[in-house]
Amino acid sequence: MAKADAGTPRERYRTQVRAEIKERAWEQIATAGASALSLNAIAKQMGMSGPALYRYFAGRDELITELIREAYRSLAETLRMASASGAGLDGLAHALRGWALDDPQRYFLIYGTPVPGYRAPEDITGISSEIMAILLDASTALDTATALDACTTVDARTAVASDGPPAPFTAHLEDHRDWADGHPAPAAALHRALAFWTRLHGILSLELAGHFANMGFDTALFFASELDALLAQRT
Amino acid sequence: MAKADAGTPRERYRTQVRAEIKERAWEQIATAGASALSLNAIAKQMGMSGPALYRYFAGRDELITELIREAYRSLAETLRMASASGAGLDGLAHALRGWALDDPQRYFLIYGTPVPGYRAPEDITGISSEIMAILLDASTALDTATALDACTTVDARTAVASDGPPAPFTAHLEDHRDWADGHPAPAAALHRALAFWTRLHGILSLELAGHFANMGFDTALFFASELDALLAQRT
DNA sequence: TGTACATCAGTGAACGCGCGTTCACTGATGTAC
DNA sequence: TGTACATCAGTGAACGCGCGTTCACTGATGTAC
Secondary structure (H helix, E strand, O other): OOOOOOOOHHHHHHHHHHHHHHHHHHHHHHHHOHHHOOHHHHHHHHOOOHHHHHHOOOOHHHHHHHHHHHHHHHHHHHHHHHHHOOOHHHHHHHHHHHHHHHOHHHHHHHHOOOOOOOOOOHHHHHHHHHHHHHHHHHHHHHHHHHHHHHHHOOOHHHHHHHOOOOOHHHHHHHHOOHHHOOOOOOHHHHHHHHHHHHHHHHHHHHHHOOOOOOOOOOHHHHHHHHHHHHHHOOO | OOOOOOOOHHHHHHHHHHHHHHHHHHHHHHHHOHHHOOHHHHHHHHOOOHHHHHHOOOOHHHHHHHHHHHHHHHHHHHHHHHHHOOOHHHHHHHHHHHHHHHOHHHHHHHHOOOOOOOOOOHHHHHHHHHHHHHHHHHHHHHHHHHHHHHHHOOOHHHHHHHOOOOOHHHHHHHHOOHHHOOOOOOHHHHHHHHHHHHHHHHHHHHHHOOOOOOOOOOHHHHHHHHHHHHHHOOO
16 A cells, blocks of 8 residues: 555566566667657567566656656766765866766766757756756855855956956846846856856767767867856856 | 750759759758658649659658758858858858847758768768868958957957967867868967857757747857857967 | 641559557466455 | 365467558649740
């Protein structure tokens, strides 16, 4: 009767098979992309008949949704661990990059071309804003540290990062910060977090899609360069 | 016998029907994404039978390839016109944004999630590097103008844009500029062009995918802000 | 100008495929007395 | 401990669908004399 009957052998078997289905699904996605994911193909690969999967998922849509959820959770946990190890925005960036390179199609499942009409369920929005919260934490920490530096050193190049009037868009964010969901980050940190997200996504998505192939430069170096510029920039 | 028999009524009809097929294809892509594109559905919508389309395209793959080519050509022409009107990098950025917002799925056809295994034909690479050349022109022009400013004015904030030793990645590009395809742009301009591309793509792709929906800030303002930062940045 | 022929757009039937999904059923596993 | 029953994983057949693609054919349009 209890909802979490995880102890009984049958329940353990169930979760195990569910896990294997998802495992095969990830393999398929990595090989041929999410649009090619097929229940029958997964079943065949597991040595079962197609309808058997309906014991574990209500249908293809539910499986895909679960995979998206899993991708979000995996990314959130990766960033949470990087954050916990005290690496700051720089560490988050490299954790993000590592996670993306680890399974490009998983990255695209979250940040790739949207399929028109699909709506992500409610709980995924939650994970998504948890990710944003981690970014905002690190962003706030950076700005705070920079401000302290500026007070205790005479290095003008560091000081400029928190000097002068705020950028127009930073000012705009003062009045449009609902998406930060109550996070106490200053507007400058919101601004930096947004730039962090979009700039790194820009590089990663083009890199993973192969648009840098045959261009010959070192993509890791470019990534690091953009990251440096971002961290040094005044918002 | 001549290859371009564009004058004869039959040829005019042919190109007209071909154009309508592509038109319907774009409508379908805009509605349901590229993966949902179906020859039979297009034929039905035009009031013909499915096999009729094989008079105009060798198959689904050729049609999609042609659409991708058309998207690249459209983008290249849009940027070429913006460039010709003398608007510089700023104008290119807004032309790019307008083009992307005009038909998000067309943008994703070029810059979206790649389908593993697909290889673009040779001539598309050509258009792609033509786009890059336009970017490099504008980027070079900006750096040159900035350098002149720095010589004739005493505004230190402008001068810093071309001051000091080059960034490490700019130095790296000195040795890895084959992709510029003989373009005479200085390495700093290559660097800025790359940042232009990836940063704006980062914003646009997330915006078009709906990741900014319900965040409440003005995406156009964010775009302009990132553009300003990019143009002011020293490379 | 009309007649004979070639070109070619479009049709309808058909093939084979794989998809998601349903349903009635079998057989093994777990549970209650 | 064994017996009766309930649970439930998995099967195989079937449905309906739409897809890309081929093929032989019809009929209209253009061309050559």
